[in-house]
Amino acid sequence: MPIDATVFRSRRDRAAQRARSRDLAALLVTPGSDLAYLTGHRIHESERLTCLVLTADGSATLVVPELEAPRARAAAPGLELRLWSETEDPIAAAAALVPRGRAIAVGERMWASFLLRLQATLPDRTFCPAAPVVAPLRAIKDASELAALRAVAQSADRAYTRVRELVFEGRTEREVGADIAALLGEEGHDEVTFTIVGSGPNGASPHHNAGERRIARGDAIVLDFGGTMAWYCSDITRTVHVGPPSAETVRVHDAVRKAQEAGYKAAREGVAAQDVDAAARTVIDEAGYGTYFIHRLGHGIGLDGHEDPYLVRGNSEPLVPGMAFSIEPGIYLPGKFGVRIEDIAVLNDKGVAEPLNEVDRSLAVVS
Amino acid sequence: MPIDATVFRSRRDRAAQRARSRDLAALLVTPGSDLAYLTGHRIHESERLTCLVLTADGSATLVVPELEAPRARAAAPGLELRLWSETEDPIAAAAALVPRGRAIAVGERMWASFLLRLQATLPDRTFCPAAPVVAPLRAIKDASELAALRAVAQSADRAYTRVRELVFEGRTEREVGADIAALLGEEGHDEVTFTIVGSGPNGASPHHNAGERRIARGDAIVLDFGGTMAWYCSDITRTVHVGPPSAETVRVHDAVRKAQEAGYKAAREGVAAQDVDAAARTVIDEAGYGTYFIHRLGHGIGLDGHEDPYLVRGNSEPLVPGMAFSIEPGIYLPGKFGVRIEDIAVLNDKGVAEPLNEVDRSLAVVS
Numbered sequence: 001m002p003i004d005a006t007v008f009r010s011r012r013d014r015a016a017q018r019a020r021s022r023d024l025a026a027l028l029v030t031p032g033s034d035l036a037y038l039t040g041h042r043i044h045e046s047e048r049l050t051c052l053v054l055t056a057d058g059s060a061t062l063v064v065p066e067l068e069a070p071r072a073r074a075a076a077p078g079l080e081l082r083l084w085s086e087t088e089d090p091i092a093a094a095a096a097l098v099p100r101g102r103a104i105a106v107g108e109r110m111w112a113s114f115l116l117r118l119q120a121t122l123p124d125r126t127f128c129p130a131a132p133v134v135a136p137l138r139a140i141k142d143a144s145e146l147a148a149l150r151a152v153a154q155s156a157d158r159a160y161t162r163v164r165e166l167v168f169e170g171r172t173e174r175e176v177g178a179d180i181a182a183l184l185g186e187e188g189h190d191e192v193t194f195t196i197v198g199s200g201p202n203g204a205s206p207h208h209n210a211g212e213r214r215i216a217r218g219d220a221i222v223l224d225f226g227g228t229m230a231w232y233c234s235d236i237t238r239t240v241h242v243g244p245p246s247a248e249t250v251r252v253h254d255a256v257r258k259a260q261e262a263g264y265k266a267a268r269e270g271v272a273a274q275d276v277d278a279a280a281r282t283v284i285d286e287a288g289y290g291t292y293f294i295h296r297l298g299h300g301i302g303l304d305g306h307e308d309p310y311l312v313r314g315n316s317e318p319l320v321p322g323m324a325f326s327i328e329p330g331i332y333l334p335g336k337f338g339v340r341i342e343d344i345a346v347l348n349d350k351g352v353a354e355p356l357n358e359v360d361r362s363l364a365v366v367s
Numbered sequence: 368m369p370i371d372a373t374v375f376r377s378r379r380d381r382a383a384q385r386a387r388s389r390d391l392a393a394l395l396v397t398p399g400s401d402l403a404y405l406t407g408h409r410i411h412e413s414e415r416l417t418c419l420v421l422t423a424d425g426s427a428t429l430v431v432p433e434l435e436a437p438r439a440r441a442a443a444p445g446l447e448l449r450l451w452s453e454t455e456d457p458i459a460a461a462a463a464l465v466p467r468g469r470a471i472a473v474g475e476r477m478w479a480s481f482l483l484r485l486q487a488t489l490p491d492r493t494f495c496p497a498a499p500v501v502a503p504l505r506a507i508k509d510a511s512e513l514a515a516l517r518a519v520a521q522s523a524d525r526a527y528t529r530v531r532e533l534v535f536e537g538r539t540e541r542e543v544g545a546d547i548a549a550l551l552g553e554e555g556h557d558e559v560t561f562t563i564v565g566s567g568p569n570g571a572s573p574h575h576n577a578g579e580r581r582i583a584r585g586d587a588i589v590l591d592f593g594g595t596m597a598w599y600c601s602d603i604t605r606t607v608h609v610g611p612p613s614a615e616t617v618r619v620h621d622a623v624r625k626a627q628e629a630g631y632k633a634a635r636e637g638v639a640a641q642d643v644d645a646a647a648r649t650v651i652d653e654a655g656y657g658t659y660f661i662h663r664l665g666h667g668i669g670l671d672g673h674e675d676p677y678l679v680r681g682n683s684e685p686l687v688p689g690m691a692f693s694i695e696p697g698i699y700l701p702g703k704f705g706v707r708i709e710d711i712a713v714l715n716d717k718g719v720a721e722p723l724n725e726v727d728r729s730l731a732v733v734s
Contacts, residue, residue, distance in 0.1 A: 045476075047673055067662050070572035086663045087680045109412075112477035113496050129480050205437035295434050296453050299414075306414055313454045 016058040029107040033303035041075040049090035053097040105130035140322035148232035153356035155188040156234040173197035177210030196224035203338030220337040237342035255287035259329035269351025298326040383425040396474040400670035408442040416457035420464040472497035507689035515599035520723035522555040523601040540564035544577030556594040563591035570705030587704040604709035622654035626696035636718025640682040665693040
């Protein structure tokens with residue numbers, strides 16, 4: 001995260017401007033990536049309310065539990081704080097900071113318990129999602145964010161290069177997953193968020209975790225892992241094979257590879273997100289595996305692992321330089337195996353998608 | 368987590384019964400501890416809606432993204448699933464399962480974005496928090512839950528015994544925090560959630576993380592750490608001192624120790640949660656440090672690190688056998704140091720609080 005307070009002030013100013021143009025009174029944002037983006041303060045949501053009240057005229061106050069005040073001050077110097085003690089009602093404190101009249105936007109991931117209490121405290125007001133205000137700002141990364149995404153992607157690439165050298169045969173998915181997590185740490189990740197090791201038939205469940213299945217010769221293995229470095233997320237998938245692959249595995253992998261290439265080619269400035277999905281999907285359809293590509297093509301990435309823009313049918317949002325997103329086609333043959341290839345790509349200044357993950361995408365044969 | 372499906376069915380039946388008695392139509396519960404408690408399915412909340420619809424007549428359906436279906440089936444066998452594909456509206460699918468008429472309760476931590484969409488889809492319905500239905504069930508632990516809490520507490524105790532042997536002087540808080548995390552892992556934790564190392568003046572910020580401050584001789588250090596084992600949480604605090612402590616540090620530690628003992632004595636069946644807080648607070652008040660005990664005395668613990676019951680002024684809820692909660696008085700002298708002692712305690716069958724953390728509470732002198 002950039003620590004220059006002016007960066008956060010400028011982000012808040014742009015958010016406030018968008019709030020004004022939508023005739024909102026204020027944005028209320030609880031801990032999570034929106035709060036980190038707007039203030040630099042990154043903590044976990046908890047039952048003790050922390051809430052940024054950003055009014056449409058640009059004034060910002062962080063409602064914060066007294067015992068969190070030192071951390072909030074250190075993380076967001078210069079931000080106005082409204083401390084509350086353990087026996088005070090923080091919802092009333094936040095509500096009192098909201099200007100009268102217009103609608104109130106709340107952060108996507110605010111807990112329902114807080115939203116219900118805010119609605120009860122301000123019964124005459126309309127509440128709406130803050131996403132249309134904040135998400136478009138977050139979707140377009142500035143230079144320091146792109147540098148952070150590149151650095152964490154390169155760390156994941158280095159980890160994968162070492163993952164290929166692991167022994168797979170005879171070990172459980174869980175053991176391999178633990179090794180992957182350790183390698184991500186050694187290569188610079190601050191935190192490992194997930195390590196999917198989907199071997200053999202388990203690979204046909206796209207979000208299978210690493211389990212107790214023992215990996216055998218002849219298995220295709222979907223490896224999908226990621227975490228954070230300086231708060232920004234990585235997310236990479238490669239499919240490897242224990243020993244020489246069958247003709248069918250090679251054919252499926254080839255279709256996925258070509259679908260990803262079609263996604264890269266389609267992802268250009270001004271193209272609708274759903275058209276990138278369609279371009280990759282067409283390749284898999286034509287290879288005869290269309291019914292086995294059961295998820296969207298990709299998702300944006302930044303402070304959250306999944307954020308705008310989503311490359312999915314129904315999303316007509318045009319791509320813009322500075323957007324970062326995954327391109328991750330997959331084919332999942334129930335009871336047999338799965339194949340997925342995923343990079344993080346960025347739409348560069350020329351309006352063209354370039355990969356942040358550059359490590360070899362071929363069906364690596366492992367031992 | 369118990370894996371016997373009848374346990375989860377029985378929990379859902381009790382929740383449905385409570386929903387009926389409150390004239391609710393249904394509970395809607397998204398991923399998190401409530402969902403794990405009611406179904407055994409434990410995943411992270413994501414932008415793809417997973418939602419248990421538990422109607423007041425006891426029928427349960429899990430609305431789940433198609434690509435998460437294999438995991439949901441494995442985690443919650445026998446639970447009815449309503450799959451949705453990537454281009455369907457899952458909110459409409461969930462709403463269609465809710466019986467007509469009465470109010471709808473939503474889980475505490477459902478994302479605001481989902482709640483707002485549910486409210487827009489069902490504009491004539493009243494929404495209220497599910498906490499009054501689910502939290503009282505979760506607050507009273509069954510035998511398997513108590514065993515899990517005891518096991519993870521003992522793991523934390525073993526880790527602390529080894530933490531005391533670490534070298535502190537000359538190392539950063541962050542380095543010590545990493546060692547603590549590693550020891551928790553070695554002693555059986557599946558996951559480490561937090562490691563607070565508040566040395567010298569940093570100890571006066573109750574929720575200070577482990578930072579770059581280098582620990583020096585003469586520092587008091589608040590060590591507060593925890594994580595999970597088999598999904599259940601640990602949370603323990605001990606205060607140590609690098610070299611011989613000053614008379615003031617000893618005096619403050621002594622007051623905190625006595626306050627904790629007063630908390631243990633007060634925590635009995637039928638006593639209001641706030642009266643336990645008051646009993647401990649009185650000891651610190653009488654020692655002259657009342658203004659420096661700036662947080663509640665404790666919080667419940669189970670699948671979440673913080674849950675009902677909260678030992679805080681304003682909570683008149685009576686304690687009941689089977690409740691598990693922290694007892695953690697502290698004194699924080701700004702610019703100087705902090706002291707906190709925290710155990711997890713359980714109200715046993717005799718209605719008396721007994722500690723799950725039994726490791727030495729004295730002001731340990733470390734090197």
